[in-house]
Amino acid sequence: MNLQLALDRLSKEECRHILAETKNAVDWIEIGTGVIKEYGMEIIREIKKDYPEKTIVADMKTCDAAAHETRQALEAGADITTVMAFSDDNSIRTALETAEELNGRVMIDLLNAPEERIAELDGLGVRLVSLHIGKDQQGSRSISGDIFKPLAPYPHMKAAVAGGISLDSIPLLRPHQPEAVIVGSAITGVQHPKKAAEKIKEAFSE
Numbered sequence: 001m002n003l004q005l006a007l008d009r010l011s012k013e014e015c016r017h018i019l020a021e022t023k024n025a026v027d028w029i030e031i032g033t034g035v036i037k038e039y040g041m042e043i044i045r046e047i048k049k050d051y052p053e054k055t056i057v058a059d060m061k062t063c064d065a066a067a068h069e070t071r072q073a074l075e076a077g078a079d080i081t082t083v084m085a086f087s088d089d090n091s092i093r094t095a096l097e098t099a100e101e102l103n104g105r106v107m108i109d110l111l112n113a114p115e116e117r118i119a120e121l122d123g124l125g126v127r128l129v130s131l132h133i134g135k136d137q138q139g140s141r142s143i144s145g146d147i148f149k150p151l152a153p154y155p156h157m158k159a160a161v162a163g164g165i166s167l168d169s170i171p172l173l174r175p176h177q178p179e180a181v182i183v184g185s186a187i188t189g190v191q192h193p194k195k196a197a198e199k200i201k202e203a204f205s206e
């Protein structure tokens, strides 16, 4: 399990500060959608330059013009870029083709996707998805091991999991051994991000 730190709703300086504090505990660095909207591809370039050894995830949440946006993110230095599951099949296909050409990966965000879509994504060659409870859904839904159920028929598909994950969530997720556990607010929104990230990472192997 990789700890993917989601940098959302932060200024560039706050991102830098939190990364400097948490870098030893974090495996994958996610540059959040809002941060990319604020600073563009430059922030991906800068973070990759500062952390070349980390896997950089650009949370582009692409839903159209997928070849172009995939290329933008991967050429800027991302190792993985995200595309929404509801996107047209052509978008999924061209994102995967572009990522293959550039030696990158595409993570398909299953936010609000119906279960049947997973079979179609599998047929399109998708091998990495994110099981995601969105920020605006977190008031009415919380994370549990059940989130992995729709992926049971697809053991070859790797999963990241996201949405209000905290230290308390880790025992629920650990038995499923996701490729990445995505944590945002429970690290970036607390007084001691370093301590929070370290505790979460330690809990992966308890």
Ligand SMILES: O=C([C@H](O)CO)[C@H](O)[C@H](O)COP(=O)(O)O
Binding pocket: 006, 007, 008, 030, 032, 033, 034, 059, 133, 134, 135, 162, 163, 164, 165, 182, 183, 184, 185, 186
């Ligand atoms: O993808 C995310 C969300 O849609 C906001 O852009 C977050 O990165 C993801 O949900 C993790 O953040 P937390 O829910 O705060 O842990």
